[in-house]
Amino acid sequence: MNDLVPSMEESRVFFGNAELTPLIVTSKNIRSFAAGGDLTVDKSDLLVGESVPTAIGFTDNLDEDKKQAAADSIHFAERYADTYSDKNSKPIEWHGKYAIALKHCGWTLTNHKYQDQVSKQTTITMDAIVLDIVKATAGRNAPALTNLLKGAFNKIQSDGELVTLFDKNSSNGGDKDFRLVPCLQTPGGTAIATLVAVDCELSTSQGGAWFWKWNLSNLRMKRVATVMELNMAQHERRKDQIIELLDVNSDEFFKGVKLK
Numbered sequence: 001m002n003d004l005v006p007s008m009e010e011s012r013v014f015f016g017n018a019e020l021t022p023l024i025v026t027s028k029n030i031r032s033f034a035a036g037g038d039l040t041v042d043k044s045d046l047l048v049g050e051s052v053p054t055a056i057g058f059t060d061n062l063d064e065d066k067k068q069a070a071a072d073s074i075h076f077a078e079r080y081a082d083t084y085s086d087k088n089s090k091p092i093e094w095h096g097k098y099a100i101a102l103k104h105c106g107w108t109l110t111n112h113k114y115q116d117q118v119s120k121q122t123t124i125t126m127d128a129i130v131l132d133i134v135k136a137t138a139g140r141n142a143p144a145l146t147n148l149l150k151g152a153f154n155k156i157q158s159d160g161e162l163v164t165l166f167d168k169n170s171s172n173g174g175d176k177d178f179r180l181v182p183c184l185q186t187p188g189g190t191a192i193a194t195l196v197a198v199d200c201e202l203s204t205s206q207g208g209a210w211f212w213k214w215n216l217s218n219l220r221m222k223r224v225a226t227v228m229e230l231n232m233a234q235h236e237r238r239k240d241q242i243i244e245l246l247d248v249n250s251d252e253f254f255k256g257v258k259l260k
Contacts, residue, residue: 004108005234011104015241020076021083023051023248046152047071047254048162052078053170053178056254057152059144062183066191069235070183071250073105076242078253088172091199095224102195102228105242106235109195111227113137118220127153129223130180130196137225138194145182145194152182155257162257176200181228191230198223 006014047056056074058067080101081087087094099109113136131149135142156162170178177200183193201220 004103005106005231006104008237011238011241014100014104015238015245018080018245019083020079020245020247023079023253046155046257047250048156048165048257049078049169050165050253050255051169052253053166054078055152055156055166055178055180057148057180057182059148059182059184062185062191063189066183066185066230066232068250069106069230069232069239070181070191070193071254072239072242072246073102073107073230073235074181075250075253076105076246077101079246087177088175091222095197099226104238106231106233106238107193107228108231109226109228111137111139113223113225115223116221117223126198129198129221133196133223133225134182134194137227139227141184141186141192141194141227144184148182148184149180152180159257162255165255191232193228193230195226195228196224 045058045060049055054074056070058070077098081094081098085094085097102109113133115133127150131146134145134149138145156166166178170176176198178198180196181193183191185191199222
């Protein structure tokens, strides 16, 4: 499959064959897409995964229907990749499944960049690493996306509950991983996002919340960034199929947070 959005026939086959592992959530009020529940995502500037190390940020000019599309697409991609691959044992395959799911949700993925870094001893901040790869990937949209990410970093860092949630979801023994998706709307009304995924392997670390500053030895880090553009018309034609497969609403899958 190329970087373009798949055809309707390809997506019909894709969704017809897809299954998602049921999601276990702690909320008492689960609203089912299939049951025709409330489909609105809270009017939030930031969505943080309740059970996954993923955060989606929105600029304030992004239309509500595009926020909903982004939330549902990332929700579906996370669940689809987890259903059909194991990130710990097959990370490349897992990210491939993630990308396939996004394409079928109406996103075109371009300008893919991959970096592999090894360091014996270093002091490093995750926000600097993420901002660097966004700047290298996002082109003319980089200033708006990096400003949005800085606001998201500041919010998470200042909120003990969010730090704990993100740290818990991102940790797997000595490994750490997370995904960030800043989204904006162009003057022409198109939703643009950058998907940033960082996977780290480390032998020792010390300091506060891991996301902000590490004193590390023997760090191995993989960074992936991809520019994404939403074809809203394509997404709308696939929305019923996406909704049918999701058994938990996106506002249960993400915790909504205001940046301001």
